[in-house]
Every structure is written in structure tokens, then in C-alpha cells.
Amino acid sequence: MAAYDLSLRVWRGDSDSGDLQDYTVGVEEGMVVLDALHRLQQTQAPDLAVRWNCKAGKCGSCSAEVNGRPRLTCMTRLNLFAPTDTVTVTPLRTFPVIRDLVTDVSYNYEKAAQVPAFAPGAPAGDDGHHRMKQSDVDRVQEFRTCIECFLCQTVCHVIRDHEENKPVFAGPRLMIRYAELEMHPLDTHDRRDLLRGRAGIGYCNITKCCTEVCPEHISITDNAIIPLKERVVDTAYDPITRLGNRILRRRR
Amino acid sequence: MSTSERHTYDVVVIGAGGAGLRAALEAHEQGARVAVVCKSLLGKAHTVMAEGGIAAAMGNVWPEDNWQTHFRDTMRGGKMLNQWQMARIHAEEAPARVWELEEWGAVFDRTPDGRILQRDFGGHRFARLAHVGDRTGLELIRTLQNRLISKRIDVFMECTVLRLLTVPGAADRPGAGRASDEPEALSAPARERSSARVAGRIAGAFAYWRESGTFVRFDAPAVVLATGGIGKSYQVTSNSWEYTGDGHALALWAGAALMDMEFVQFHPTGMVWPPSVKGILVTEGVRGDGGVLLNSEGRRFMFDYIPPVFAAETADSEEEADRWYTDKKTARRPPELLPRDEVARAINAEIKAGRGSPHGGVHLDIASRRDPEYIRRRLPSMYHQFTELADVDITREPMEVGPTCHYVMGGIKVDPSTAAATVPGLFAAGECAAGMHGSNRLGGNSLSDLLVFGRRAGLHAARYAQSLPAHKRAVADDAQIDATAAAALAPFAAALTPGSAQAGTASAEGTASSAGGTTSARDSAGTSVSPSHPPENPYQLQNDIQDVMQRLVGIIRTESELVRALKEIETLRSRARHVAVVGHRQYNPGWHLALDLGSLLTVAECITTAALARRESRGGHTRDDYPSADPAFATLNHVLRLRDGRLVLTTEPLPAMPPELAALFEDAGAESRADRGAPAGGKGS
Known part of the structure; x- marks a missing residue:
């Protein structure tokens, strides 16, 4: 693939108004969508607002929707598209636009603040330090590869077009945060009530869109949300457990 | 005038990477009111890019390891130019900092008996790096970030600090970090240095919100700088856009001293192809886990570049080097794991000699040496990075790599124990502080540095602030605020030349207020738009700064080029006075970059000046x-x-090491073999 002129269509605007604007940007082999946006910034639109940091798929800052699909623009190669294709870049739809491709992602930070902190038990080792088997932390480590790009949050239909669900649903990113803590061998908190209540795990109807867009290939639905749902169901809805709880409560 | 938003804290931490977050947590722990101010969103700091691990002599894999050995490795890696007190504190405290992270929720890879696993890295005698695959930095930052959130510490995200606020020195200044010989007055300040008013003491910081472009003032007696490095002053770098040397510049302008600025680490292995990813880091873990460097002839050339000082502990045959991965008792380390400066120079020399790879690097091969399953498990993000960005499957073919600007050893001169800079109330930790790594940093010593000295900076900043009763806390005069604000808005006064910008309209919004600024206000960071000089594009200026540094102040330096670099930096500085931005103040990257140029120019001049003075390698x-x-x-x-607005270089003697530590370095080669308990049958001679 040699150098060519890319037709780039970028949403420009702010919280009041905005629309798609067409640009032609010279691009070369190996470039990613973020490179094209940077070139646009350097040559034609110096005030184009784009959020980015590492440009290596590790920080999760440069999320946007490319031809309608949520992606990290730094990891989206232009050779994914034909040179004649128009590449359209729009801001993450689930979050309010600040300007151009930059959105207000504070929803995610608010939800994160509601998660009770990690609370480890006493160390098992005679040296005063913890012991954990690798096999016991493998699944926790999968969740901890999350780079907080919020692509799973933007694609999740529970909140994507339903502003009213945001107060009652934490979203896939936070579900794996809960899962990571719930499945941590050392953690002593029980977050199941919280999951059922404030985090709203029941809203998820496992369409797996989040898993599909995850740039870290975390099996969000299968490995985190479904096991969490099972745990919640076991305590909250299992008839025998409920009966037992009722009897115990009566005794108390 | 310029701001209505104003906050008061005990400690303001600038930067939300590992050092900043650790400092904030510690200051909070001490009961101080703390704010973290950072240029990006929380959790996106450059620390997430750290791959290999955290160096700490926990002895989980090699019980023989101890802080003395780590100390010794660090000093030798730094070519003995480190502040020995810092290297010692670091080696002693690093294990506790790692265990503490585990207590806070970090999930490190495990040894078979359930302890924290440690991996091999360049320059470390024992497998010493606590790690999580090749994404250790992410684990570190997420752990600290979650704890910060749970402690409800205030975070000002996407907020860039323009100036530190100071007040003239007072007689009753508390002890930490006394400025010894700062000049009493500065006249006719030049350009971005003008706010280097007399080093009094710190009174806060002045910043702008990236989102809205409005200003915010922090009043605080203590400021911790944890702003990271300077990589964006070079073209090929592993660093993100944030690494513009802000902390270095803010400290210098506030009257503090910088040290060791000539020492810039070029990581030996950055990606070289395709061009758009040039510089992105390839972790040293690839070599730690068995990868080797090959030239175009297929030769493992590192055997040709073993310096005498490391010869005694480096393998001299491929057989011995390969055996080392499983047999550390009788085999010596592969030369691929020499300290980074040695490897980077060797790669540079091979490329210059015409034995490079097709795209101007060398080959890094792990595919032919480890099975695919192992590679994917140990190096998942490298696998991912090369598949996605370069169409290279690292389990099947070698990578192409070359040196990339990665880290600056130099930085703000600090007290080894308290992390106090030379201006009272100012503290610094992490990459923006100097002294810990000497002339070259060992891999893995950065993350441990962040934790050890981040904590100390937070601790001592809190104590300092708490030692000042409310009525003794200084408040900066409004003139500093007004001058800085006016200078920051000046780039709006000019539109870009027609043709170079179509989008957005040049708006004079907010610039009217700058008209009444004082002389020093106009000089400070500012733009004076004159009709005789065409307006300058900030992107072009940044590009030109990077070009000068890459070409003239890169891996290999020479006097004539350094002298030329200084001249070119001066030219760039005068061009930067005419920088102009289009659009308005709301989330405007062109404007943000224009404001970063001052820091970039300052650190460029510092690096070049120090490099010119050090007539050795x-x-x-x-x-x-x-x-x-x-x-x-x-x-x-x-x-x-x-001094008087001019950069002044002085030399200071390195503190002498006490005899018991100096003894660690006697007869290093023989000792290193003896320590490892190597049977005499090994490579004795």
C-alpha cells in the first residue's frame, strides 16, 4: 500500500451542535486512524479535539467510533479499509460530547467510586506475606488487563441510548471490576447485594456486544458477568437459600 | 482577574503517574488535604506503558538476593554517578513498596509456591522484577488509582499547570529543602524563564482546564512534582504527548535546580516499522525471556560489545548464554542483558556499520528460541502490538527494533531522603527528579523509584505543610497570576496564515485582557504578535524542536553539533514568540501544544547545555x-x-560513599562469581 489521499469524515462540534465534516488527508503505509487524525490536526484543523496518550493500545484514551464501530483509533490500521473508502470518525455515543471527538466520560469514574475497595484477609505465609497460586489468579488477571477505554460502555445498549439507565447500571467495565474483586482469592468483601442493587447487573441481557469490542479480548460476558449473575441469583433468588435465610432471620 | 476558580490545599501533587499517585496517597495518609492535578484522565499516565516489572530484592526466586546487591547493580548501571543515598534508600525500601501494592489489590504473577514471581532484566544480577506479564505498569497504576478513588482524594483531570506560584523567601522558612544560593533578584527576564523569580518558597500552582480553557488557581504551601519525562523533545520516542518536561521547566522557572540533564536513556528496542509506530517500546522482557539480537548477517552481535567492566559477569559464548536461563549457578548472563546504554550503543553501531535490518533497525528474535505458547503467555501485549501494528507474528518471525528515547535520568535536584527540591515547599519524585539513576537507569528501577520516592515526597510534603500554621502560609500575589494568564492567552491574538488552517476561526476571545500586562508578563511564556513576523504553527514548532534534538543531541553527540543545537534552540525560541492558534479555548489541542512549547524549549536547552559541558562518555x-x-x-x-534569566551550569561534587558501601564495589568481577556460588569449573578465567 503506497501513499494515497484518504477521505476522512470527522464529527466536529460541541454539546450544542455539530456535524460531519469532510477532509482529504495524505496517508502512508502502516498508518492508523489516529495518525490520520493527527495529520489532519497538523495540516488543516489545528483545533480538532482528540484525546490520546500512548498511541500503543495501552492507555485506552483514543476511543472513538470508526465507521460506526467503537474502536481504539491508535490500533485501527487504515489498511482495514480500501483506499477508496471514506473513513468516518465520530465520538463515543454513550457519553456527552465536550468537543469534536472528546466526550465527557465522568460517568465511568462516578461508577468506579461506588465500588468498595479491595479488602484482603490476613497473610497466609509465615513471612507475613500472602500466598496465591497462579491458577487462582489467572481469571482475576484477565479482568485486570482492562485499559479503561470504555468501548464496552459505549457499545452497551443498556446505556447507549438509555440515559435513564445510567443511574442504575454500572456498565460492563465496572462489571469486570466487581468480578475481579469478587474472584480475588484474598478479598473478604461480599459485593453481591451491591451488584444486584446499585450496579444493576440484572439489566444486562448478555448480548455480548461488550466482549466483541474489547481491544484486550477480555471475555467480559462469559467470564465476568455471567458468573456474577450466577452468584447473585444463588443468594437472592435460589428458593432453598431464600427459605433458609427467612428462617434464620426469624430466629435472629 | 483571570480566574474565579480557586482551591486551597495542604499539598498539590502535579502528575498522576505512579509517583504522583503514591505521593498523594501518602500525604493523605499523613492527614494532609491533597489534590492531584494531571494533564490526562486519571489512569492514563505514562506509567501504564511500563512493561517489564518492578525491581525489588524480595528474594522470592533467588534467596541470595538482598538490598546490597540491588544497590550495587543500580550504582554500576548508573556508572557510579548516582546519589548513593538514593540508590540505597531505593534498594532497601523497594520490597516493602511491592508487598504494599499486593495488600492494595495488585495481582502479580506467582511463583509455584504462591509468592510474587520475579523475572530477569538487564543489569540485575538476580531475577528481581515483580511483574504481571508485560503490563506491570498498568497493574501498578490501576492499583494506586483504585486506592486513590476509595480514599476520595480530589483529582483535577485534564488540567495543565502553567506556573508554580511562589512568594519571596522568608526568614522563618522551615527546614526542608533550603535554597542555598539563589539570587536575590532577577531582572529583565527572558521568554519563558521570566517567572523564575527569586526562589522564595512555594505558594501554589496556576493551571488551566483543558476542557474549558478556563484558569484555576491552587493555593498550597507544598507542591509535589511528579510530571515524568522529556521524551517529546525527541522525534523517536516511546513517550506519550504528555512528556514535555513540564515538571523540569516549572521547577527551574520557580528557582529550583536541575541536575544530570545530559543523561537521556535511549531504550535499545523500540519498533522501527511501520513509520507511524516508530519508537513504540518493545519490552526488555523479550530479552529477559530468551530473545536475542541479530544483525543482518544473523550474528548475535552483542558478544562483540561486552565492555570490560561487565566482562567478568557476562557470558562469552552462545552456549553459556543460553544455558544461563536455566542454570544461573554456573553460567553467566547473556550480553543481550547488559545495561540499556550498552545495548543501545551496540545496536546503533551495527546499524551504522551497514549490518542493520531492512527498515534501519536490528532483529530481535524470540520466535526461533521459545515456543509460541510461552511467548504468548509471557509477552501478550508485545504479541498483540506487533500483530496489530506491524503485521508481524512474533511467535514466527523476528521483530525489527532500534533505539528510542525512553527516559531522562536528569531532573529536579532533590534531597535524597526527603525528595525536597532546592526551593522550600517544592518536592519531586519519579522521572522528573534526579539522582537515583546516575547516568543510566536499569530496567525495572523506574517503577520501584516511583513507589519509594513518591511515598517519601508525599510524606515530607505533608509534614512540611503541616509544620506551617495557617497564618504563616504565604499567598502569591495576583501579579503572577495575571502575567501567566495573559501570556497563556496571547497565542490567540494571531490567526494562522491563510491556507495553513481552514477549520475554525481565529478568535480574539479572551485576549483583550492581555493588553495591560507588565513587561515581564509579555515576556513570560508569551507571544508578541508583530506584523513583521508571520505567525508560527505550534505543531510545526514542536516538530522542529524534535528534529533539532534528534539530529544534534541524540545518542551520539559531538561538540560542534551541540553548539549548533544551542543556536537552533535560540532561533526556535524566538520563533515561538510568534506562535498563533486558531479556534477558541474549549478543548483546543493546538493551543495546549502552544503552551507546552515553553517547557520543551527549556528542557532542550538544559539537556544540550549539560551535554556540552560533559566532555566524556x-x-x-x-x-x-x-x-x-x-x-x-x-x-x-x-x-x-x-540566574538573571540565563541558564547557569555549575558542577557539584558527588557525595562520597561510606566505606562499608564502597567495599561492595571492590574486585567486583571476582566477587560476582563468588556470590553466585559458581563451581570452579565455570568460566573461571
């Missing part, structure tokens, strides 16, 4: 005209300050 500073280390420079640090 040592660690991250290689001079073509003085190719070897010179004993005369072996005990000197270069210290930079602003």
Missing part, C-alpha cells in the same frame, strides 16, 4: 569527540539554575 551520554569515561568527570554532577 558515560551512561546515557555518549560523545563522539570524547569516547571514553574520564575519571575527572566521575565524581561530578552538573547542576543547572536560572
Whole structure:
């Protein structure tokens, strides 16, 4: 693939108004969508607002929707598209636009603040330090590869077009945060009530869109949300457990 | 005038990477009111890019390991130019900092018996790096971030600090970090240095919100700088856009001293192809886990570049080097795991000699040496990075790699124990602080540095602030605020030349207020738009700064080029006075970059000035005209300050090491073999 002129269509605007604007940007082999946006910034639109940091798929800052699909623009190669294709870049739809491709992602930070902190038990080792088997932390480590790009949050239909669900649903990113803590061998908190209540795990109807867009290939639905749902169901809805709880409560 | 938003804290931490977050947590723990101010969103700081691990002599894999050995490795890696007190504190405290992270929720890879696993890295005698695959930095930052959130510490995200606020020195200044010989007055300040008013003491910081472009003022007696490095002053770098040397510049302008600025680490292995990813880091873990460097002839060339000082502990045959991965008792380390400065120079030399790979690097091969399953498990993000960005499957073919600007050893001169800078109330930790790594940093010592000295900076900043009762806390005069605000808005006064910008309209919004600024206000960071000079594009200026540094102040330096670099930096500085931005103040990257240019120019001048003065080669500073280390420079640090608006370089003697530590370095080679308990049948001679 040699150098060519890319037709780039970028949403420009702010919280009041905005629309798609067409640009032609010279691009070369190996470039990613973020490179094209940077070139646009350097040559034609110096005030184009784009959020980015590492440009290596590790920080999760440069999320946007490319031809309608949520992606990290730094990891989206232009050779994914034909040179004649128009590449359209729009801001993450689930979050309010600040300007151009930059959105207000504070929803995610608010939800994160509601998660009770990690609370480890006493160390098992005679040296005063913890012991954990690798096999016991493998699944926790999968969740901890999350780079907080919020692509799973933007694609999740529970909140994507339903502003009213945001107060009652934490979203896939936070579900794996809960899962990571719930499945941590050392953690002593029980977050199941919280999951059922404030985090709203029941809203998820496992369409797996989040898993599909995850740039870290975390099996969000299968490995985190479904096991969490099972745990919640076991305590909250299992008839025998409920009966037992009722009897115990009566005794108390 | 410029701001209505104003906050008061005990400690303001600038930067939300590992050092900043650790400092904030500690200051909070001490009962101080703390704010973290950072340029990006929380959790996106450059620390997430750290791959290999955290160096700490926990002895989980090699019980023989101890802080003395770690100390020794660190000092030798730094070519003995480190502040020994810092290297000692670091080696002693690093294990506790790692265990503490585990207590806070970090999930490190495990040994078979359930302890924290440690991996091999360049320059470390034992497998010493606590890690999580090749994404250790992410684990570190997420752990600290979650704890910060749970402690409800205030975070000002996407908020860039323009100036530190100071007040003239007072007689009753508390002890930490006394400024010894700062000038009493500065006149006719030049350009971005003008706010280097007399080093009094810290009174806060002045910043702008990236989102809205409005200003915000922090009143605080203590400021911790944890702003990271300077990589964006070079073209090929592993660093993100944030690494513009802000902390270095803010400290210098506030009257503090910088040290060791000539020492810049070029990581030996950055990606070289395709061009758009040039510089992105390839972790040293690839070599730690068995990868080797090959030239175009297929030769493992590192055997040709073993320096005498490391010869005794480096393998001299491929057989021995390969055996080392499983047999550390009788085999010595592969030369691929020499300290980074050695490897980077070797790669540079091979490429120059015409034995490079097709795209101007060398080959890094792990595919032919480890099975695919192992590679994917140990190096998942490298696998991912090369598949996605370069169409290279690292389990099947070698990577192409070359040196990339990665880290600056130099930085703000600090007290080894308290992390206090030379201005009272100012503290610094992490990459923006100097002294810990000497002339070259060992891999893995950065994350441990962040934790050890981040904590100390937070601790001592809190104590300092708490030692000042409310009525003794100084409040900066409004003139500083007004001058800085006016200068920051000046770039709006000019539109870009027609043709160079179509989008957005040049708006004079907010610039009217700058008209009444004082002389110093106009000089400070500012733009004076004159009709005779065409407006300058900030992107072009940044590009030109990077070009000068890459071409003239890169891996290999020489006097004539350094002198030319200084001249070109001066030219760039005068061009930067005419920088102009289009659009308005709301989330405007062109404007943000225009405001970063001052820091970039300042650090560029600092690096070049110090590099010119050091007429020898040592660690991250290689001079073509003085190719070897010179004993005369072996005990000197270069210290930079602003005096009368000019950069002044002085030399300061390195503190002498006490005899019991100095003894660690006697007969290093023989000792290293004895320590490892190697049978005599090994490589004895």
C-alpha cells in the first residue's frame, strides 16, 4: 500500500451542535486512524479535539467510533479499509460530547467510586506475606488487563441510548471490576447485594456486544458477568437459600 | 482577574503517574488535604506503558538476593554517578513498596509456591522484577488509582499547570529543602524563564482546564512534582504527548535546580516499522525471556560489545548464554542483558556499520528460541502490538527494533531522603527528579523509584505543610497570576496564515485582557504578535524542536553539533514568540501544544547545555569527540539554575560513599562469581 489521499469524515462540534465534516488527508503505509487524525490536526484543523496518550493500545484514551464501530483509533490500521473508502470518525455515543471527538466520560469514574475497595484477609505465609497460586489468579488477571477505554460502555445498549439507565447500571467495565474483586482469592468483601442493587447487573441481557469490542479480548460476558449473575441469583433468588435465610432471620 | 476558580490545599501533587499517585496517597495518609492535578484522565499516565516489572530484592526466586546487591547493580548501571543515598534508600525500601501494592489489590504473577514471581532484566544480577506479564505498569497504576478513588482524594483531570506560584523567601522558612544560593533578584527576564523569580518558597500552582480553557488557581504551601519525562523533545520516542518536561521547566522557572540533564536513556528496542509506530517500546522482557539480537548477517552481535567492566559477569559464548536461563549457578548472563546504554550503543553501531535490518533497525528474535505458547503467555501485549501494528507474528518471525528515547535520568535536584527540591515547599519524585539513576537507569528501577520516592515526597510534603500554621502560609500575589494568564492567552491574538488552517476561526476571545500586562508578563511564556513576523504553527514548532534534538543531541553527540543545537534552540525560541492558534479555548489541542512549547524549549536547552559541558562518555551520554569515561568527570554532577534569566551550569561534587558501601564495589568481577556460588569449573578465567 503506497501513499494515497484518504477521505476522512470527522464529527466536529460541541454539546450544542455539530456535524460531519469532510477532509482529504495524505496517508502512508502502516498508518492508523489516529495518525490520520493527527495529520489532519497538523495540516488543516489545528483545533480538532482528540484525546490520546500512548498511541500503543495501552492507555485506552483514543476511543472513538470508526465507521460506526467503537474502536481504539491508535490500533485501527487504515489498511482495514480500501483506499477508496471514506473513513468516518465520530465520538463515543454513550457519553456527552465536550468537543469534536472528546466526550465527557465522568460517568465511568462516578461508577468506579461506588465500588468498595479491595479488602484482603490476613497473610497466609509465615513471612507475613500472602500466598496465591497462579491458577487462582489467572481469571482475576484477565479482568485486570482492562485499559479503561470504555468501548464496552459505549457499545452497551443498556446505556447507549438509555440515559435513564445510567443511574442504575454500572456498565460492563465496572462489571469486570466487581468480578475481579469478587474472584480475588484474598478479598473478604461480599459485593453481591451491591451488584444486584446499585450496579444493576440484572439489566444486562448478555448480548455480548461488550466482549466483541474489547481491544484486550477480555471475555467480559462469559467470564465476568455471567458468573456474577450466577452468584447473585444463588443468594437472592435460589428458593432453598431464600427459605433458609427467612428462617434464620426469624430466629435472629 | 483571570480566574474565579480557586482551591486551597495542604499539598498539590502535579502528575498522576505512579509517583504522583503514591505521593498523594501518602500525604493523605499523613492527614494532609491533597489534590492531584494531571494533564490526562486519571489512569492514563505514562506509567501504564511500563512493561517489564518492578525491581525489588524480595528474594522470592533467588534467596541470595538482598538490598546490597540491588544497590550495587543500580550504582554500576548508573556508572557510579548516582546519589548513593538514593540508590540505597531505593534498594532497601523497594520490597516493602511491592508487598504494599499486593495488600492494595495488585495481582502479580506467582511463583509455584504462591509468592510474587520475579523475572530477569538487564543489569540485575538476580531475577528481581515483580511483574504481571508485560503490563506491570498498568497493574501498578490501576492499583494506586483504585486506592486513590476509595480514599476520595480530589483529582483535577485534564488540567495543565502553567506556573508554580511562589512568594519571596522568608526568614522563618522551615527546614526542608533550603535554597542555598539563589539570587536575590532577577531582572529583565527572558521568554519563558521570566517567572523564575527569586526562589522564595512555594505558594501554589496556576493551571488551566483543558476542557474549558478556563484558569484555576491552587493555593498550597507544598507542591509535589511528579510530571515524568522529556521524551517529546525527541522525534523517536516511546513517550506519550504528555512528556514535555513540564515538571523540569516549572521547577527551574520557580528557582529550583536541575541536575544530570545530559543523561537521556535511549531504550535499545523500540519498533522501527511501520513509520507511524516508530519508537513504540518493545519490552526488555523479550530479552529477559530468551530473545536475542541479530544483525543482518544473523550474528548475535552483542558478544562483540561486552565492555570490560561487565566482562567478568557476562557470558562469552552462545552456549553459556543460553544455558544461563536455566542454570544461573554456573553460567553467566547473556550480553543481550547488559545495561540499556550498552545495548543501545551496540545496536546503533551495527546499524551504522551497514549490518542493520531492512527498515534501519536490528532483529530481535524470540520466535526461533521459545515456543509460541510461552511467548504468548509471557509477552501478550508485545504479541498483540506487533500483530496489530506491524503485521508481524512474533511467535514466527523476528521483530525489527532500534533505539528510542525512553527516559531522562536528569531532573529536579532533590534531597535524597526527603525528595525536597532546592526551593522550600517544592518536592519531586519519579522521572522528573534526579539522582537515583546516575547516568543510566536499569530496567525495572523506574517503577520501584516511583513507589519509594513518591511515598517519601508525599510524606515530607505533608509534614512540611503541616509544620506551617495557617497564618504563616504565604499567598502569591495576583501579579503572577495575571502575567501567566495573559501570556497563556496571547497565542490567540494571531490567526494562522491563510491556507495553513481552514477549520475554525481565529478568535480574539479572551485576549483583550492581555493588553495591560507588565513587561515581564509579555515576556513570560508569551507571544508578541508583530506584523513583521508571520505567525508560527505550534505543531510545526514542536516538530522542529524534535528534529533539532534528534539530529544534534541524540545518542551520539559531538561538540560542534551541540553548539549548533544551542543556536537552533535560540532561533526556535524566538520563533515561538510568534506562535498563533486558531479556534477558541474549549478543548483546543493546538493551543495546549502552544503552551507546552515553553517547557520543551527549556528542557532542550538544559539537556544540550549539560551535554556540552560533559566532555566524556558515560551512561546515557555518549560523545563522539570524547569516547571514553574520564575519571575527572566521575565524581561530578552538573547542576543547572536560572540566574538573571540565563541558564547557569555549575558542577557539584558527588557525595562520597561510606566505606562499608564502597567495599561492595571492590574486585567486583571476582566477587560476582563468588556470590553466585559458581563451581570452579565455570568460566573461571
